[in-house]
Amino acid sequence: MKKLLIIATLAAVGMGACSKDDGVSAPEDLRKYVQVTIPENAASGETRTSVDGTTTSWVAGYKVAVSLYNGSTTEVCEFTVDRTGATTTFSGSVPVGSYTCAAVHYPFCAATFDAVNKTFTHTWGDAYCSTDLAAYDFMFSTVYETPFVVDETTTVLPIALTFRPLMARIGMKLALGANETPKYVTFTTDDNVLPTAGTVNADGTFSASALTNSLTVETDRKEFTVGLLPVGVASKMSVHVTTTDGMTYSDKSFQLAGLKRNTHYTMNVPCRTKRFMLTVPDGVNSKYGTGTYKNNEFYSVDPATDPTGIFKDWYFYRAELKNTTNTARGDKLKGKNRIQLQVALGGNNSNNGAFVTAPIQCDGTKTVTVSFTAATNRAISANYWIGVTDNGPITSDWLRDINKISPHAEGLIPRSDNVSHSHTFTVTNGQRIMVKVSNTLGEHHLEFADFTYTVE
Secondary structure, eight states: OOEEEEEEEOOOOOGGGEEESSSOOOOGGGOOEEEEEEOTBSSOGGGOOOTTSSOOOBOTTOEEEEEEEOSSOEEEEEEEEOSOBSSBOEEEEEESEEESEEEEEESOSSOEEETTTTEEEEEOOSOOOOSSSTTTOOEEEOOBOSOEEEOTTOOEEEEEEEEEEOOEEEEEEEOOOTTOOEEEEEEEESSSOEEEEEEEETTSOEEEEEEESEEEEEOSOSEEEEEEOOBOSOEEEEEEEEETTSOEEEEEEEEEOOBOTTOEEEEEEOOOOEEEEOOOOHHHHHHSSTTOHHHHSEEOOOGGGOTTOTTTTOEEESEEEEOTTOOOTTOSSTTSOEEEEEEOTTOOGGGSOEEEOOOOOOSSOEEEEEEEEEEEOSSSOEEEEEEEEOOOOOOHHHHHOGGGSOSOEEEEEOSSSSEEEEEEEEEOTTOEEEEEEOOOSSSEEEEEEEEEEEEO
8 A cells, every 4th residue: 555645735724624523622713724635646546446346446525534633632634535536636624733643544434533542433334335335445544653743834744644444345246137136135144243333453453343143235236346344253144135126036155254354255146046025014014004995095105114115116906014013803814914905895806905016027937936824804715816917007997907817826715714825827027916806795805924926
């Protein structure tokens, strides 16, 4: 890594660029600042890694934090990358004063520098992947410990600093089909070994202060670079790839030996069999749960109640969505995630409940197997139609038309509780699974619990 040389030129600026992390700041009109520039050779291109893992660059507008310690308090000053490129200048301002040490971290974030113990502390969010890793690809510097003074005549700050990247970088390749788009990738370990917060010493030693067993990376790319904090403990890790049709591949599992700081790894993730398993978030359960079917008629789920998009592109008609906490009177499958379809008193086929899943993404012709546990509150058996139908636009009339399910399979739900059903179809890209109540003999409802479909 190349050294940093911070050069100062005279300029009066506002005090918004710096803040103290302890102590009491002096009144604004009594503080003096000078404009500071980190020159073009501040850091070599290898300190920046873009999403494809091959191109390195700084991007104009990036922020770095310069910490200046005066023996009792620390000034944290914001510096900005002046232009995009492998090398650049960084502009910011520092107050006039005497300092005993200095350090820098990137990006400018909630990380703190402890000048007494020479450590950087940070809590990471869950956004471990971005277009260019800028949000979390944490770098810290060596600590400059020779006292220096900034006054109104200062032109050069005698500070030599070296950037040290912290994150382990993993180049990911997802073996998805041409018609499939990833939504997020989840890393899951047997134990809580994945750090989300910690402290890094000036020599690069990282100590985790918070650990989890699951991290989710949001991305729409099939090839990308993800940055994870160093992991020093071995554990079995599974990789789950969820595509934008709401289905998940879980075809990759391996022994994680650890992840070293500033080391690049590669991972190829096979994607063979993908599956959707019904879960109903609390917000959805509250809005579309007990006693709502008479009002919801034709609807799609409000994203505000479904923040992870489980039911994105699903459509429902006279249907309720209930989770394990919903124990409505008359339900036969309490304690399960379920879709409940309604038949009104004296209704006909077009008014019976129905739903369609999101369009399935796949290449060529695939086999889809649908399974669920079923029950009815009816005194005698009830019937349903199920099959694969083409994509929309989905309207109320679409879901009212039982002939949209053609060809179809018919199912019988006896009065007995917890009856398992399974149906197998062929599917091509963009087709949906559709279910509709097929009989009209009096008011009742049908429950479809643990609704799961698998494409392979």
